[in-house]
Amino acid sequence: MHFEYPEDTRQMQATLQAFMQQHVIPRYHDFDRIAATGIFPSEVVEPLKALARAAGLWNLFLPGLRDDEPGTRLSNMQYSPLAEIMGRVPWAAEVFNCNPPDTGNMELLHLFATPAQRDRWLVPLLEGRIRSCFSMTEPDVASSDATNICTTIRREGDEYVINGRKWFTTGALHPNCKFAIVMGVTNEDPDAARHQRHSMVIVPLDTPGLRIVRNVAIMHHHAPDGHCEVVYDNVRVPVDHLLGEEGAGFALAQARLGPGRVHHCMRTIGQCELAMELMCERALTRRAFGKHLSDYANVQDWIAQSRVEIDQARLLVLQAAWKMDTYGNKAAHIDVSAIKLVAAQLQTRVVDRAIQVFGAMGITPDTPLSYLWSWGRAMRFFDGPDEVHLRAIARAELARAREHLGATAPYYAAA
Known part of the structure; x- marks a missing residue:
């Protein structure tokens, strides 16, 4: 049993640490100053993203990266100490395209996206051109038991119609956020298996009926990219926006x-x-x-x-x-x-x-x-x-x- 990181991991740590010291930390107060106005500091983050990608510090979190995808394929063990270094600056993970909720969404798309979904949503995420959000938690039910989720995703012909209210949809106010992955009930039979009633669908943020109600503060702190309350009012998306299979949410x-x-x-x-x-x-x-x-x-x-x-x-x-x-x-x-x-x-x-x-x-x-x-x-x-x-x-x-x-x-x- 060995407790020392392998040499390649130590080298990656040193590279990331040097990048943080040279590029990210000097912009720490610039980010905070702009964020305090309620605007996401894209002018700080975007140039740093270009530098990080050029330095090979990109998409480090995804073990399943393919050869044709941008980034450095690392295991969870290799990535963990790098995440620790990024964590010292709360917004730094986005610089390396390793920020939540995009990381989780990229993993979902990596595993379950159709070829069309991959081209439209996953590729731009991997390249850092867009961001995304994840709509699961609801204010009106105890979401610690996710079987309580009651947003409905009903099929009508070639479309799904979504109705419900979510909150803590992180990142929905980011200027580059283009879509949400929404979890809701597709099988409304109360006698159906509890864990086979829900599904996930991809919803572009500019879809009619989707409305961001407010940016919910956490302990009176407003994140510039938002922890948002979102209403889905008869939001319609094509059935090919289903992620994975119905009931597999x-x-x-x-x-x-x-x-x-x-x-x-x-x-x-x-x-x-x-x-x-x-x-x-x-x-x-x-x-x-x-x-x-x-x-x-x-x-x-x-x-x-x-x-x-x-x-x-x-x-x-x-x-x-x-x-x-x-x-x-x-x-x-x-x-x-x-x-x-x-x-x-x-x-x-x-x-x-x-x-x-x-x-x-x-x-x-x-x-x-x-x-x-x-x-x-x-x-x-x-x-x-x-x-x-x-x-x-x-x-x-x-x-x-x-x-x-x-x-x-x-x-x-x-x-």
């Missing part, structure tokens, strides 16, 4: 979520590392009651706990990535639940400690900490709330115990 959703959770978790770990660095620097330079903050035992405890927890989370995520690469996404589904649970809770803990060390400055926009904390808190909901993942992990553990019931008998005291 849940199977598609699972194919989409596995790798995406690894990406999210490694970006989170990168943000926790940044928070840790900020916390340590602040502790070493700030004095209170005659001593540096770093001299106080409670601050030292926070730093030590953060280091241990970050390293534990990273190892768990890399194990999940390795299992996905070795045995497939399905075999790693419990591991993926575990990392999603651990990483989201990690971010709020580590960033909260850093905020406490910074004092009042930590809750202002003068550092990235308040944003990182709010994003970590939001992460405990998206891609499934903590409770769903806890339930999945517990069920798997109990099922394993059930198979070996009585195996612990020798460990009881003799009667």
